[in-house]
Amino acid sequence: MIQITPQIFIHDDEIEESFIRSSGPGGQNVNKVSSAVQLRFDAKSSASISETLFNRMRQVASHLMTKEGVLIITAESFRSQERNRADAKERLSEVIRKASIVPKTRRPTKPTYSSKLKRMDKKKQRGTIKKNRGRVSKSDFS
Numbered sequence: 001m002i003q004i005t006p007q008i009f010i011h012d013d014e015i016e017e018s019f020i021r022s023s024g025p026g027g028q029n030v031n032k033v034s035s036a037v038q039l040r041f042d043a044k045s046s047a048s049i050s051e052t053l054f055n056r057m058r059q060v061a062s063h064l065m066t067k068e069g070v071l072i073i074t075a076e077s078f079r080s081q082e083r084n085r086a087d088a089k090e091r092l093s094e095v096i097r098k099a100s101i102v103p104k105t106r107r108p109t110k111p112t113y114s115s116k117l118k119r120m121d122k123k124k125q126r127g128t129i130k131k132n133r134g135r136v137s138k139s140d141f142s
Contacts, residue, residue: 004093005100008048015092016040017085022076036076039088044069049096056099064095071095 002010022036043049043057043065058065065071073095075088111119 002089002093004096008053008096008100010041010046010048010092010096014041014046014048015089016042017088019081020074022084033081035079035081035084036074037081037084037088039073039075039085039092041071041073041092042069043071053096053099057095060099061095 001012002015004010016039018038018040019034020036020038021034043054049057054069057071058069061071064073071092073088073091075084075091077087078084
């Protein structure tokens with residue numbers, strides 16, 4: 001069982017791991033051993049993932065998720081299968097942890113009176129600078 005937050009747990013039977021050949025480091029070992037891990041987690045049908053959490057997971061990790069709601073993580077950074085397996089599980093928990101944070105709702109505010117005055121003063125200053133620009137006449141040189 002993997003604990004993501006104090007409220008969210010994922011059972012090991014909900015995670016499906018398959019081992020594939022890695023393109024990462026390993027020398028000639030790469031050609032012989034399947035050290036990369038492809039982790040599949042069906043977030044849509046998981047009992048520990050609520051509907052709102054699933055929707056936020058879709059936003060956070062849309063590039064890792066299939067249309068059916070299966071999260072696929074491939075880890076091939078390390079030479080050993082165990083380290084890749086731990087890396088994949090950590091990345092899965094990081095995605096769920098990010099999705100579990102509820103974003104603050106934005107409350108629209110109006111600009112203050114002084115900020116309006118400052119903006120108008122800056123606009124007037126800029127306008128006078130532009131107004132003072134003009135063509136240079138020959139009388140200015142003599």
